[in-house]
Amino acid sequence: MNNTLSKKLLILLPLMILLYGCGTTDTVTVVEQSPESATAQDGDESTQPRDEFQQLRVGTLEPITNFDPLFADNLSTLRVIALIYDGLFKLNPEGEPEPALVSDYSVSEDGRQYELTINRDLYFHDSNVFGAGVGRRIQADDIRWAFERTAKSHVPPTASQLLMNISGYENYFIEQRTIYDESKRVLDRITGIEVVxxxxxxxxxxxxxxxxxHKLASPYLSIYPREAAQNSDNSLKNAPVGTGAYVLNSATEGEIVLSRKPSPRFTDQIEKYPVNRIDFVYQSSESEMFQSFARENIDWMPELGPQIKKQVTVDGYNLNAAYENQFTLVQNSAKRLTMIYVNQNSEQNMDYVKNQLSELNADQFTSTGTVSFEPFEASDADSLAETPSELYIPFTDNPFAKTLLTDINNSVFQPETKLAFLDIRAVTPETSLYSRWTDSFHYPFFNGRNYAGYWLSAESVIIGIHHSFIDGIVPSSVPWLLPLEGLTVDRPEQDAS
Known part of the structure; x- marks a missing residue:
């Protein structure tokens, strides 16, 4: 090899190494497959100046124990789920649907066919349910699979009520719920859902x-990857995987922590959601919750329980004068609905129960909203002479149901009889009364299937309070909506002494 060629190779070798290194980087397209993978780890505060970091502490009315959208069993859980997941649509504070996972859609002239274009620039959160731990791009088949899952026999039927009008859905639902031998099922898909x-x-x-x-905007119809629901070690119950602005950072008894998950491909997300971290705090005692709020250990209570509402509001809608300079009240148009049922299949003395309930009047319910019911007629049956010492009801976390049942107990059953909660949530022959909840958005869609036959109904306007250092909270007609877009926290520095 001559000297001239050697010199040329020596000059070219560093350039070749540099080009090889660049070529290697270009072929490993991790960022292209998941823009989120280029961001800091969940909960990492080091990427932002400390004075820009914003933390919000929210008090929840009920415990949050399951992050699978299909298993949401209270309104507090729906509020958290709506931050982790997206649906095809979302509702604005006025209750009007806006595209979320959908970038475009069209409706046929007869109003029966919807063609939806999925925004393929959106990715699922990074998660171990994916092979490399990197969230993949969302696709139309994810929607089809998530909707089919609502019909399966191993999940609650709540979400299915929103999809019954889809062609072929009800037949698919019935077969999944009644034909337990899978080899005998003949429907392998829902005819009215087509992946183009x-x-x-x-x-x-x-x-x-x-x-x-509007139905497609319900948190019950949130979209998630099948990998997350099929992975037994990382089920949606404990390890949610969605496309929302926040991810689950940690979950302990009484406290849920969410971290903002910005994507560098959508730089406006940081401006849209200024809050970096949200702590959801649950305390079973309303008085303890309010004390935590008063001490500024909780910043915002989006829904007041019946006892706190009675304490801090006048007529249920206006802030008590004693708190006017301390807190800000938010009155929403959305409502929580709580129903009380009489168990017609109970083994307890139901003649006695109905006779006692005939003595109720609406004035005996003071803190649970607008109550309506049809009293039973008094009876002279011989069985009324048998006075039970206890009547049983399934356990509930709904504080409005607890208050209603307490009012009923104190008004017509005490002192001879008392209502007692069983350590069970199912309605059994041992129970005489039971409760269910829904909200003013879902009730029109669910009534007649899930919530028919109730004896008493209570409508409670959703009232919230927050401290003055929270800015951007607006009233909402959507029961589960936490209006975080543009919300800021300017908490004053606490005196270390």
């Missing part, structure tokens, strides 16, 4: 429905 391509899904309804987009 990776970014397009077509949904056909049996009848036109002006509220269909």
């Amino acid at each position: 391509d990776a970014e397009t899904i077509r949904i056909t309804l049996k009848q036109p429905d002006d509220t269909f987009l």
Whole structure:
């Protein structure tokens, strides 16, 4: 090899190494597959100046024990789920649907067919449910699979009530719930849900429905990858995987921590959601919760329980004068609905129960909202002479149901009889009364299937309070909506002494 060639190779060798290194970087397209993987780890505060970091502490009315959208069993859980996941649509504070995972859609002239284009620039959160731990791009088949899962026999039927009008859905639902031998099932899909391509899904309804987009915005119809629901070690119950602005950082008894999960491809997300971290705090005692709030250990209570509402409001809607300079009250148009049922299949003395309930009047319910019911007629049956010492009801976390049942107990059963909670949540022949909850958004869709036959109904306007250093909270007509877009926390420095 001559000297000239040697010199040329020596000059070219560093350049070749540099080009090889660049070529290697270009071929490993981790950032292209998941823009989120280029961001800091969940909960890492080091990427922002400390004075920009914003933490929000929220008091919840009920415990949050399951992050699977299909298993949400209280309104507090729906509020958290709506931050972790997205649906095809979302509702603004006025209750109008807006695209979320959808980038475009069209509706046929007869109002029965919806063609939805999925925003393929969106990715699922990074998670171990994916092979490399990197969240993949969302696709139309994820929507089809998530909707089919709502019909399965191993999940609650709540979400299915929102999809019954889709062609073929009810038949698929019935077969999944009644034919337990899978080899005998003949329906392998829902005919009214068609995946056209990776970014397009077509949904056909049996009848036109002006509220269909509203239904698609329910947190019960949140979208998640099948990998998350099929992985037994990282089930959605404990390890949610969505596309929302926040991810689960930690979950302990009484406290849930969410961290903002910005994507560098959507730089406006940081401006849209200024709050970096949200701590959801649950205390079973309303008085203890309010004391934590008064001490500024809790910044915001989006929904007041019946006891706190009675203490801090006048007529249930206006802030008590004693608190006017301390807290800000937010009155929403959304409502919580609590129903009390009489168990017609109970083994307890139901003649006695109905006779006692005939003595109730609406004035005996003072802190649970607007109560309506049809009293039973008094009876002279011989069985009324048998006075039970206890009547049983399934346990509930709903403080409004607890207050209603306490009012009933104190008004008509005491002192001869007392209502007692069983350590069970199912309605059994041992129980005489039981409760269910829903909200003013879902009730029109669920009534007749899930919530028919109640004896008493209580409508409670959702009232919230927050400290003055929270800015950006607006009233909402959506029961589960926490209006975090643009919300800021300017907590004053606490005196270390």
